[in-house]
Amino acid sequence: MASPQGSGAPLEFGGPLGAAALMLLLPATMFHLLLVARSGPARLLGPPPYLPGPEVLWSPQMLLLWFTWLGLQAALYLLPARKVAEGQELKDKSRLRYPINGNPIYDFFLGRELNPRIWSFDFKYFCELRPGLIGWVLINLALLMQEAELRGSPSLAMWLVNGFQLLYVGDALWHEEAVLTTMDITHDGFGFMLAFGDLAWVPFTYSLQAQFLLHHPQPLGLPMASVICLINAVGYYIFRGANSQKHTFRKNPSDPRVAGLETIPTATGRQLLVSGWWGVVRHPNYLGDLIMALAWSLPCGVSHLLPYFYLLYFTSLLVHREARDEQQCLRKYGLAWHEYCRRVPYRILPYVY
Numbered sequence: 001m002a003s004p005q006g007s008g009a010p011l012e013f014g015g016p017l018g019a020a021a022l023m024l025l026l027p028a029t030m031f032h033l034l035l036v037a038r039s040g041p042a043r044l045l046g047p048p049p050y051l052p053g054p055e056v057l058w059s060p061q062m063l064l065l066w067f068t069w070l071g072l073q074a075a076l077y078l079l080p081a082r083k084v085a086e087g088q089e090l091k092d093k094s095r096l097r098y099p100i101n102g103n104p105i106y107d108f109f110l111g112r113e114l115n116p117r118i119w120s121f122d123f124k125y126f127c128e129l130r131p132g133l134i135g136w137v138l139i140n141l142a143l144l145m146q147e148a149e150l151r152g153s154p155s156l157a158m159w160l161v162n163g164f165q166l167l168y169v170g171d172a173l174w175h176e177e178a179v180l181t182t183m184d185i186t187h188d189g190f191g192f193m194l195a196f197g198d199l200a201w202v203p204f205t206y207s208l209q210a211q212f213l214l215h216h217p218q219p220l221g222l223p224m225a226s227v228i229c230l231i232n233a234v235g236y237y238i239f240r241g242a243n244s245q246k247h248t249f250r251k252n253p254s255d256p257r258v259a260g261l262e263t264i265p266t267a268t269g270r271q272l273l274v275s276g277w278w279g280v281v282r283h284p285n286y287l288g289d290l291i292m293a294l295a296w297s298l299p300c301g302v303s304h305l306l307p308y309f310y311l312l313y314f315t316s317l318l319v320h321r322e323a324r325d326e327q328q329c330l331r332k333y334g335l336a337w338h339e340y341c342r343r344v345p346y347r348i349l350p351y352v353y
Ligand SMILES: NC(=O)C1=CN([C@@H]2O[C@H](COP(=O)(O)OP(=O)(O)OC[C@H]3O[C@@H](n4cnc5c(N)ncnc54)[C@H](OP(=O)(O)O)[C@@H]3O)[C@@H](O)[C@H]2O)C=CC1
Pocket: 181, 182, 183, 184, 239, 243, 246, 250, 270, 271, 272, 273, 274, 278, 282, 283, 285, 286, 289, 317, 321, 325, 328, 329, 340
């Protein structure tokens, strides 16, 4: 097991202060959003409508349910009938490090261990895809069924939100192997950020649109619904195209699907794609993801800011993530990265950013 950052690497997320603030702010934000989504005015800004007592927050049955859910996912994860894929070679070539006087708050937030495992059970990989993502879809489905109970049938807006997000999660599970090349697996440790992010933040804040629709029904006609479906389809096309292109190229650069693309050689022996999706902007997959995020909020209308929380949060997450990735690529590829930036000047949105 390796530490995600070398001892000399610059601190990210604002260092220990930023990490401490995030660990307080993130759970508070999550609760705030859920409380607001259930309240009449659904006002994103301002104080929460009420504060639930501890008896609402703590229940042994819920804890049991949560551990049963994790246990079920863990049992499925351990099933022997699965494909075994090779991950990225780690920078440290599996040399052990023994950190002395590490920074406890920062390390707790980002995680000291890159790939904590017990035998073949990989905690980070397990949490990244299974309990939270599938939990998100189940929460959405429960909200859809509750709406059907309340109003006779689920609304068109609820169908769209459920369908789009099911497609997103289904896609992640279908392309499970591609998660091995994401920054979370190759760079970030398994600390508060990913544990909380995967297990709580994703299922509870990513399902906010469905929560909102249950408590604030929105009229949606077929023409508008078709436009929203088109936006989601465009986003998905870009997201999937860009991710698959890079994944295929990284696995086998002479694969006929990517062999014709123009590349820049780097001193590491790896190449950077400079045509195809990765020649349009430096993070085409983020662009597609953001377009989909917009399509998930639009069925909720434009009367409230709350359903757009995901779009706002996700934009800032991806802008920050892009900057972190840029630093890592600069360290990895040096001059070749400068050349890539010269040839592909825009980061996420062509001619804008
Ligand atoms: N829904 C959500 O909450 C979130 C979703 N995501 C999604 O996860 C997916 C993965 O994102 P993420 O892990 O951030 O990063 P990417 O999949 O974009 O991977 C970045 C890496 O790709 C490689 N790369 C960059 N440019 C090129 C190029 N031109 N040619 C070839 N390789 C290149 C570099 O690594 P190397 O050269 O070492 O291969 C770089 O470090 C994205 O689709 C993103 O939208 C991300 C965060 C949150």
